Amino acid sequence: MNRRxxxxxxxxxxxxxxSRKALSQDAIERQLDIExxxxxxxxxxxxxxxxxxxxxxxxxxxxxxxxxxxKCENPQEVIQHHFHFRCLSCDTIECLQxxxxxxxxxxxxxxNANCVLTGTCNDCS
Amino acid sequence: MNRRxxxxxxxxxxxxxxSRKALSQDAIERQLDIExxxxxxxxxxxxxxxxxxxxxxxxxxxxxxxxxxxKCENPQEVIQHHFHFRCLSCDTIECLQxxxxxxxxxxxxxxNANCVLTGTCNDCS
DNA sequence: TATTTTATTGCGAATATGTTGCAATAATAC
DNA sequence: GTATTATTGCAACATATTCGCAATAAAATA
Ligand SMILES: [Mn+2]
Ligand SMILES: [Mn+2]
Ligand SMILES: [Zn+2]
Ligand SMILES: [Zn+2]
Numbered sequence: 001m002n003r004r005x006x007x008x009x010x011x012x013x014x015x016x017x018x019s020r021k022a023l024s025q026d027a028i029e030r031q032l033d034i035e036x037x038x039x040x041x042x043x044x045x046x047x048x049x050x051x052x053x054x055x056x057x058x059x060x061x062x063x064x065x066x067x068x069x070x071k072c073e074n075p076q077e078v079i080q081h082h083f084h085f086r087c088l089s090c091d092t093i094e095c096l097q098x099x100x101x102x103x104x105x106x107x108x109x110x111x112n113a114n115c116v117l118t119g120t121c122n123d124c125s
Numbered sequence: 126m127n128r129r130x131x132x133x134x135x136x137x138x139x140x141x142x143x144s145r146k147a148l149s150q151d152a153i154e155r156q157l158d159i160e161x162x163x164x165x166x167x168x169x170x171x172x173x174x175x176x177x178x179x180x181x182x183x184x185x186x187x188x189x190x191x192x193x194x195x196k197c198e199n200p201q202e203v204i205q206h207h208f209h210f211r212c213l214s215c216d217t218i219e220c221l222q223x224x225x226x227x228x229x230x231x232x233x234x235x236x237n238a239n240c241v242l243t244g245t246c247n248d249c250s
Numbered sequence: 251t252a253t254t255t256t257a258t259t260g261c262g263a264a265t266a267t268g269t270t271g272c273a274a275t276a277a278t279a280c
Numbered sequence: 281g282t283a284t285t286a287t288t289g290c291a292a293c294a295t296a297t298t299c300g301c302a303a304t305a306a307a308a309t310a
Contacts, residue, residue: 004257004306025296037260042297044258060239062187062267063296083227088236096230100240102208102223107247111213114185115225115240122232129277129286150267162289167268169287187296188267 003047008036012044013053022057022067022084022093057084057093059116065093081113089124128172133161137169138178147182147192147209147218182209182218184241190218206238214249 011032016023023031025041036044045066048054057065083096093116100113136157141148148156150166161169170191173179182190208221218241225238 001257002307006258006306008259038296039261039298040259047258056185058183058185058187060181060183060237062183062189064187083240085229085233085235096227098227098229100242102221102240102242104210104221104223104242104244105247107250108210109244109250110210110242111244112185113240113242115208115227115238117225117227117229117235117238119229119234119236122230125232125234126286127278131277131287133288163267164269164290165288172287 003051007034008040009044009047011036012041013048016048016054016066016068019067020094022065022095024063024065028066057116058114059084059086059093060118067093067095081110082115084116085121086116086118087121087124088118089120092121094121128176132159133165134169134172136161137166138173141173141179141191141193144192145219147190147220149188149190153191182241183239184209184211184218185243192218192220207240209241210246211241211243212246212249213243214245217246219246 011034012028015028015031025038025045028041028045029036029038045054045056045064048066049056054066054068057067059065081100083098083100084093085096086093096117100115102110102113104110136159137153140153140156150163150170153166153170154161154163170179170181170189173191174181179191179193182192184190206225208223208225209218210221211218221242225240227235227238229235
């Protein structure tokens with residue numbers, strides 16, 4: 001299944017690249033210049049996830065947020081299994097550069113982590 | 126708003142107390158002997174959360190799971206902000222006795238944590 | 251360049267989860 | 281026993297995400 005370049009794909013990727021925050025489908029739809037169908041946005045985002053370009057965070061509101069997360073030093077490299085912070089005041093989610101380190105019981109194998117702290121961010125406190 | 130004792134409340138609480146896992150509304154509905162309305166189950170669960178008897182976990186499937194979580198040593202006492210583990214194989218969620226410790230940037234204030242690791246549990250590996 | 255292939259899109263409908271309004275019921279206080 | 285009001289069931293609602301399908305268009309091929 002070869003990927004194709006489309007205006008939609010580019011627009012969504014640009015938005016994510018230029019955003020310091022993780023974005024939900026509706027936030028993306030709102031912020032886009034061009035009009036893109038809801039289902040399409042989800043499909044584009046899910047494809048990005050499959051391709052490892054983007055990662056998905058599920059917040060306590062049950063919604064999916066998408067982000068391109070990079071290391072501070074190594075902007076290219078994606079760091080895995082990091083914490084996220086959701087500000088209840090400005091309702092944004094951002095990647096924290098804090099890796100998730102959690103020792104699990106014997107015989108358990110961790111494949112993924114979805115860790116979201118909530119509270120108030122620096123801008124809002 | 127004084128709480129009242131009802132068969133529903135007792136049944137749900139019993140289920141949660143005897144379960145080693147966090148339960149979703151539909152799991153509770155399935156496991157109950159008596160038939161209880163969906164909305165009622167949610168209301169009972171949310172009341173338990175308000176009262177601090179139960180805590181809610183949102184998994185990456187976007188669903189809410191509810192658990193009574195106790196310390197191993199101190200079965201009465203609830204430990205706060207701990208990790209959870211979701212086994213993709215047997216599709217269960219359990220509380221890990223591992224506290225969430227995450228240093229957030231300056232000016233950030235953490236109020237809550239929703240941390241779920243996914244993978245395979247001991248029974249399934 | 252013209253044609254073919256098939257990934258991508260838009261639309262509508264479906265699914266799933268959780269909440270809410272309202273009237274009926276029943277637990278508790280008096 | 282009666283009054284008060286928390287709790288329940290039901291239906292409707294709200295929201296988020298997915299899916300089927302036909303139309304479109306990017307990329308490969310002739
Ligand atoms: Mn992230
Ligand atoms: Mn727990
Ligand atoms: Zn904020
Ligand atoms: Zn398992």
